[in-house]
Amino acid sequence: MSVADEAPPTAPMNAVSRRFARIDSLYRNITRFAAFTVFAVLIGVIASLYLGALPSIAKFGLAFLWTNAWNPVTEKFGALAQIYGTFVSSAISMLLAVPVGIGIAIFLTELSPWYVKRPVGIAVELLAGIPSIIYGMWGLFIFAPVLQTMVQPYVIDTFSGVPVLQDLFAGPPFGIGMGTAGVILAIMILPFVASITRDVFDGVPPVLKEAAYGLGCTRWEVLWNVVLPYARVGVTGGIMLALGRALGETMAVTFIIGNSHKISPSLFAPGTTISATIANEFAEAVGDIHVSALIELGLILFAITFAVLLTARYLLYRAEQRAGR
Amino acid sequence: MTVSTAKYGRRLWVSRIMMALSLISAVIGMFALAIILTTLFQRGVAGIGAHVFTEVTPPPGAEGGLLNSIYGSLFMTVVAVLVAMPLGVLAGTYLAEYGREARVAVLIRLVNDVLLSAPSIVIGLFIYQVMVKQMGHFSGWAGAMALAIIAVPVIVRTTEDMLRLIPDPLREAATALGAPRWHVISKVAFQAARAGIITGILLAIARISGETAPLLFTALGNNNWSADPNAPMASLPVTIFQFAGSPYENWKQLAWAGALIITSAVLLLNIVARLFRNPEAKR
Numbered sequence: 001m002s003v004a005d006e007a008p009p010t011a012p013m014n015a016v017s018r019r020f021a022r023i024d025s026l027y028r029n030i031t032r033f034a035a036f037t038v039f040a041v042l043i044g045v046i047a048s049l050y051l052g053a054l055p056s057i058a059k060f061g062l063a064f065l066w067t068n069a070w071n072p073v074t075e076k077f078g079a080l081a082q083i084y085g086t087f088v089s090s091a092i093s094m095l096l097a098v099p100v101g102i103g104i105a106i107f108l109t110e111l112s113p114w115y116v117k118r119p120v121g122i123a124v125e126l127l128a129g130i131p132s133i134i135y136g137m138w139g140l141f142i143f144a145p146v147l148q149t150m151v152q153p154y155v156i157d158t159f160s161g162v163p164v165l166q167d168l169f170a171g172p173p174f175g176i177g178m179g180t181a182g183v184i185l186a187i188m189i190l191p192f193v194a195s196i197t198r199d200v201f202d203g204v205p206p207v208l209k210e211a212a213y214g215l216g217c218t219r220w221e222v223l224w225n226v227v228l229p230y231a232r233v234g235v236t237g238g239i240m241l242a243l244g245r246a247l248g249e250t251m252a253v254t255f256i257i258g259n260s261h262k263i264s265p266s267l268f269a270p271g272t273t274i275s276a277t278i279a280n281e282f283a284e285a286v287g288d289i290h291v292s293a294l295i296e297l298g299l300i301l302f303a304i305t306f307a308v309l310l311t312a313r314y315l316l317y318r319a320e321q322r323a324g325r
Numbered sequence: 326m327t328v329s330t331a332k333y334g335r336r337l338w339v340s341r342i343m344m345a346l347s348l349i350s351a352v353i354g355m356f357a358l359a360i361i362l363t364t365l366f367q368r369g370v371a372g373i374g375a376h377v378f379t380e381v382t383p384p385p386g387a388e389g390g391l392l393n394s395i396y397g398s399l400f401m402t403v404v405a406v407l408v409a410m411p412l413g414v415l416a417g418t419y420l421a422e423y424g425r426e427a428r429v430a431v432l433i434r435l436v437n438d439v440l441l442s443a444p445s446i447v448i449g450l451f452i453y454q455v456m457v458k459q460m461g462h463f464s465g466w467a468g469a470m471a472l473a474i475i476a477v478p479v480i481v482r483t484t485e486d487m488l489r490l491i492p493d494p495l496r497e498a499a500t501a502l503g504a505p506r507w508h509v510i511s512k513v514a515f516q517a518a519r520a521g522i523i524t525g526i527l528l529a530i531a532r533i534s535g536e537t538a539p540l541l542f543t544a545l546g547n548n549n550w551s552a553d554p555n556a557p558m559a560s561l562p563v564t565i566f567q568f569a570g571s572p573y574e575n576w577k578q579l580a581w582a583g584a585l586i587i588t589s590a591v592l593l594l595n596i597v598a599r600l601f602r603n604p605e606a607k608r
Contacts, residue, residue, distance in 0.1 A: 020505040027507040028423050034415035035424065035433050038481060041474060042436045045447065048454040103350025111344060127358050129595045131535025133562050134584050137569050138361045187357050194354065218340035241442065248444025250538035251566065275446045275538065283542045298450040302443060309442045
């Protein structure tokens with residue numbers, strides 16, 4: 001009797017829970033589909049770039065990587081000048097942006113009073129969002145003319161005759177060139193480096209710092225012996241992420257690097273990068289091999305930033321593991 | 326005793342010098358960024374006027390504005406967001422709710438990071454290969470798709486992060502009341518994470534509205550009025566690129582005006598996104 005009484009309510013409940021289960025699996029499958037689409041996009045990017053680059057890979061082989069030639073007329077292509085320019089401009093920018101960015105982070109975490117810390121911190125984060133083309137434009141119209149008329153002539157005069165430096169700062173003062181591109185890139189990634197470093201510094205447990213202060217350490221000794229060792233891995237990861245940005249940056253560089261396919265030891269000489277070459281030539285490229293060589297450049301750039309990202313992720317992951325302990 | 330105070334004095338001086346250096350670097354950095362913003366503002370305001378918003382891009386030396394570029398930028402950004410938003414939010418939901426610790430989710434998270442940091446010009450090459458080359462011509466649709474692919478990883482990342490911030494007891498409480506999983510996700514988790522997810526979408530819009538490189542050979546640009554998404558389409562960043570590099574005074578002037586418009590829009594979006602997130606953080 002009691003069994004018969006209970007039976008009717010369970011029947012509709014089952015129908016409802018069956019319906020719920022159906023909706024649930026629908027939800028799960030739709031979201032999973034979306035997640036796999038993200039995966040498919042990456043595969044698509046790699047596959048389409050590889051297919052596009054195939055003619056060039058077949059024609060020039062691995063030598064493409066270390067040949068210095070870029071001639072659409074004779075259809076001879078090699079990416080050495082572009083790869084060289086990409087690494088040199090990024091290296092200059094990191095040399096400038098990392099110390100200054102860490103300085104800003106130290107200022108924000110250790111020196112500034114709270115009423116400076118917040119607005120400056122927010123300003124730095126907002127500046128990280130400014131489109132890169134703005135930096136490129138500023139470099140072309142404001143920074144390059146100042147360099148050309150007020151800085152470069154004196155630097156060239158001063159160092160002519162000094163063994164290594166005269167090659168580093170040689171040539172007519174164009175204003176634009178490899179060094180200018182490096183400086184503009186540095187200004188562009190500066191907010192990025194500063195805000196990541198500040199976040200990592202903020203994550204250092206106050207107890208550690210207080211203990212060091214308690215032992216009589218000065219501010220610098222606390223930073224150098226406690227904060228920096230603790231934050232080293234995280235800061236390095238953040239710097240690698242910034243490096244990835246600098247390597248792949250197009251618009252800030254294209255305006256001011258001069259777009260010359262020659263390799264010159266001088267920082268004042270024009271050069272090019274992978275992304276600047278693609279941006280300048282792709283829409284106007286005529287020959288199939290030219291297009292294919294440009295796509296192969298894109299593939300190389302993607303591979304470089306991929307490797308940099310993996311390194312950065314690994315370092316940040318290790319930093320997180322440590323912070324968790 | 327005197328020796329140790331002398332030593333301490335030296336240590337103190339080292340510390341003071343290093344602190345001064347970091348103060349100087351902070352001043353230099355902020356100074357450089359402030360200079361960029363002030364020149365942008367000065368030159369931009371000089372070039373801005375009603376004509377910028379009512380006329381299309383002019384030939385060299387003539388009067389004109391940026392109407393077609395502004396329209397193109399708005400159109401492509403809106404289409405890109407309409408594509409990227411559902412995809413990104415759903416994928417982020419999978420990673421935060423259904424996937425969680427699954428191996429697949431770990432892989433997709435990494436893939437998403439790779440896309441997030443991929444150079445935008447490479448995304449442009451990809452869309453050129455799969456859309457422009459197949460269709461045979463540059464188009465507004467292609468530009469919008471390139472922007473969408475750049476926006477998706479940003480939205481996936483923030484959606485997942487925001488959903489993960491929602492404490493599990495909230496989900497457990499709803500489940501204990503008999504709510505099925507989908508109900509918990511859509512009525513509890515989404516409701517609680519809504520402000521954060523909207524922040525992510527706003528940040529994605531800010532990111533793509535200033536992108537130039539992926540549009541160069543997908544939407545290409547167009548100096549005439551054209552609302553046809555199947556034809557090459559103008560956009561503010563590409564027009565700025567073209568005009569700033571030209572020798573013509575009136576084009577340069579318009580480039581500065583366009584730069585000011587874009588920067589203001591991006592800063593505004595960032596500030597609104599911040600305001601959206603803040604009440605959440607206070608709770």
